[in-house]
Amino acid sequence: MKKKVRQLKSFIFISILFVLVLVPVHITHAEESSEEEALPVNNLQAREVSLQLLENEKPAARFVYDSGLTFEYPDAVRGIYVTGNSAGGSRFESLLELVGSTDLNAMVIDIKEDHGNLTFKPDEGSPYYDIAKPFIKEPRKMLEVLEEKGIYPIARVVVFKDSILAEKRPDLSFKKNGQIWRNGRGEAFVNPFMKEVWEYNVEIAIMAAKLGFEDIQFDYVRFPEGFENRDQTLEYNQGEYANLEMDEVQKRVQAVTDFVAYARKELHDYDVDVSVDIFGYSATIPEAPGIGQNFSKISSNVDVISSMIYPSHWTSYFGIKKPDMEPYKLTVEYAKVENEVLAKLDDPPTSRPWIQDFEAPWLYSGPAKQYGVAEVEAQIRALNENGINEFLIWNPGNSYTKGVDYTPLK
Numbered sequence: 001m002k003k004k005v006r007q008l009k010s011f012i013f014i015s016i017l018f019v020l021v022l023v024p025v026h027i028t029h030a031e032e033s034s035e036e037e038a039l040p041v042n043n044l045q046a047r048e049v050s051l052q053l054l055e056n057e058k059p060a061a062r063f064v065y066d067s068g069l070t071f072e073y074p075d076a077v078r079g080i081y082v083t084g085n086s087a088g089g090s091r092f093e094s095l096l097e098l099v100g101s102t103d104l105n106a107m108v109i110d111i112k113e114d115h116g117n118l119t120f121k122p123d124e125g126s127p128y129y130d131i132a133k134p135f136i137k138e139p140r141k142m143l144e145v146l147e148e149k150g151i152y153p154i155a156r157v158v159v160f161k162d163s164i165l166a167e168k169r170p171d172l173s174f175k176k177n178g179q180i181w182r183n184g185r186g187e188a189f190v191n192p193f194m195k196e197v198w199e200y201n202v203e204i205a206i207m208a209a210k211l212g213f214e215d216i217q218f219d220y221v222r223f224p225e226g227f228e229n230r231d232q233t234l235e236y237n238q239g240e241y242a243n244l245e246m247d248e249v250q251k252r253v254q255a256v257t258d259f260v261a262y263a264r265k266e267l268h269d270y271d272v273d274v275s276v277d278i279f280g281y282s283a284t285i286p287e288a289p290g291i292g293q294n295f296s297k298i299s300s301n302v303d304v305i306s307s308m309i310y311p312s313h314w315t316s317y318f319g320i321k322k323p324d325m326e327p328y329k330l331t332v333e334y335a336k337v338e339n340e341v342l343a344k345l346d347d348p349p350t351s352r353p354w355i356q357d358f359e360a361p362w363l364y365s366g367p368a369k370q371y372g373v374a375e376v377e378a379q380i381r382a383l384n385e386n387g388i389n390e391f392l393i394w395n396p397g398n399s400y401t402k403g404v405d406y407t408p409l410k
Contacts, residue, residue, distance in 0.1 A: 065270045069147045069212035076389040077152060077352055078406050079106030084119025084135035086398045087142060095398060099151055103406040106152035108217060108392055109136075111208045112201070113156075114187075116164030122207060131164050143212040154215040154275070155208035159201045159259070161220040163188040172197050174224070175235040189224045192255045192292065193239045195262075202266045209270035216267060217306065219277040221260060221298070223252055228290035252292030260301045275304030277354065281314070283307060283338045295341060304350045305342075306392060309334050311379075312360030324360055327375050331355070331382035339386060352390035355379040357401055373403050381408045 080099065086092055087109050098104065110119050118132035120139040126132075136142055146153050166173035166180050166188035173190050174181040182188050190197045205216045224230075231248055241251045264274045276298055279288060287294040299305045311330045314323040318333035334353075342348040357376050361368040369375075376393070383391055384407075393400060 063269060065210065067210060067212035069143055071147060071152055071212075071214050072150070073214075074105040074152055077106045077154075077392075078104050078390065079108055079152070079154065079392045080104060080398070080400055081156075081392065081394050081396075082107045082109045082398055083396075084110045084113055084133065087119070088134075088136035091398060092142075095400075096145070096149060096151070098400060098402075100149055102404070105150070106154060106392075107146065108154040108156050109142075109213075110158075111155040111213075112158050112204050114158050114161060114220075116158070116162035116166075118204065128204065128207075139211050147212070152215075153213045154217050155205070155211075155213035156217045156219055157201060157205050157208065158219045159221050160189050160192050160197070160223070161187055162190045165190050165197070165200065171237070173236070176233065178235075181230075181234055183224055189220075191236050192221075192223060192252070192259060193241050194237060195239065198259050198262055202263050205263065205267060206270060209267060209272045213272065215273040215275055215304065216263075217275040217277065217304075218260070218263060221256060221276050221278070222288075222291035222293050223256070224291070226290055227252070227292075231290075249287070249289045249292075252290075253287050253294045253297065256292035257294060257297040257301065260298050264301055264303075273303035275306055275349075275352065276302050277306045277308055280307040280309040280334055280353070281317070283334070283341050284317075296345065299342060299349050300345055300347070302349050304352050304390075306352045306354055307334070307338060308354045308394075309379075310354065310356035310358075310394065312356060312358075312363060322363075324363055325369055327356065327371075328378035328382050331379045332386065335383055335386035335388055339388075350390060351388050352392060353383065353388065354392045354394050355383070357393045357395045358397075372401050373405075376401055376404045377408050380404075380406060384409045 080095065082092075082095060086095060087107075095107070099107065112118055116131060118128055120136040121132045121134050122128055143153055163182075163186075169190075170180055172194050173188055180188050201218070205218070208216055228249070238251065241255055244251055244254070246254070260274075260276055267274055278293055278295060278298060279291070282288050282293045282295040287297075295305075295307075309331060311327045312324040314320075314330060317323060318330065320326055320330055320333070323330040338351060338353075342351065355376070356379065357371055359368040359371055380391060383389070
């Protein structure tokens with residue numbers, strides 16, 4: 001997207017110069033013109049040509065915000081997840097060393113985390129000041145370090161999983177028996193039908209863009225898991241979607257898709273890419289009925305789609321009984337499906353899946369399968385063999401396997 005913007009600016013500048021050459025220097029006020037002061041025929045012809053050029057041109061580019069930082073888009077984004085604690089703490093140095101000493105080149109850094117807190121303190125007058133934690137004490141300086149080291153910065157903004165906003169504004173959440181509803185992990189969600197929630201999160205994304213992030217990655221862009229089983233028992237407002245002539249599944253899909261389109265439109269002037277994290281299985285079905293994710297519709301409204309394809313998060317799928325035990329095979333089978341789905345879109349986004357660098361002990365009665373060099377490389381190799389060259393690596397504690405070849409086919 002950013003390359004296209006720069007090309008468009010150059011094209012418009014040249015076109016303006018061309019038009020100025022054609023338009024005659026003679027200037028007159030409309031009230032002063034008369035039949036006796038008719039313009040020469042050659043001037044009229046020049047003006048006709050000028051008008052035709054202007055009519056055929058694309059609309060002039062809108063103002064684009066300049067953060068003052070410069071990052072080059074890598075040959076292919078190969079990144080790691082970084083919490084606010086890690087970004088603002090002593091671990092950041094070791095993560096910089098990991099990226100700088102390998103073929104990794106990007107960091108996905110929490111800006112609004114899973115509970116709903118900002119990870120840095122904005123100005124005291126900001127409406128977000130009271131939800132902010134000072135994990136990253138100087139976010140601008142952090143980005144300047146990334147600029148100096150050539151590390152591509154991606155801001156993670158968790159959207160609809162937000163216990164902080166739900167507690168502050170129960171009217172924007174889901175309630176049961178008059179109380180805020182929480183899932184089995186004690187997490188509350190806010191309501192994707194409510195446009196006030198959209199605006200709340202996009203303003204945070206704009207703050208990240210102004211700081212200098214190159215990509216805004218929205219996570220938890222969905223209704224709570226299993227919502228199809230509780231949509232009739234929870235209390236919530238459907239806002240403008242209440243009277244739409246479509247079933248409840250389609251209403252949820254429409255709301256989630258509309259949020260993504262809205263976010264991309266609002267971020268247009270900030271010269272950032274917009275990416276969305278999405279459940280991997282969403283690519284394998286027409287749409288996820290409870291959570292409102294339609295893979296194709298979301299993909300049509302973003303620059304980057306990041307499927308979470310951790311082998312541990314699949315049940316028996318693609319004929320693989322225990323996907324966590326077979327990371328290469330699971331990733332190959334997923335990549336085939338995703339490629340087929342994205343190929344049907346007129347303007348498909350970049351595919352940048354999340355892969356696994358952690359263990360899943362909850363799947364095993366005994367010792368869990370260990371994820372190390374072989375398992376991480378297997379996932380990368382499977383993606384690369386299927387033409388997917390970008391990826392992000394998830395480890396919730398930011399403790400990444402050492403010695404991995406992040407470009408195994410080179």
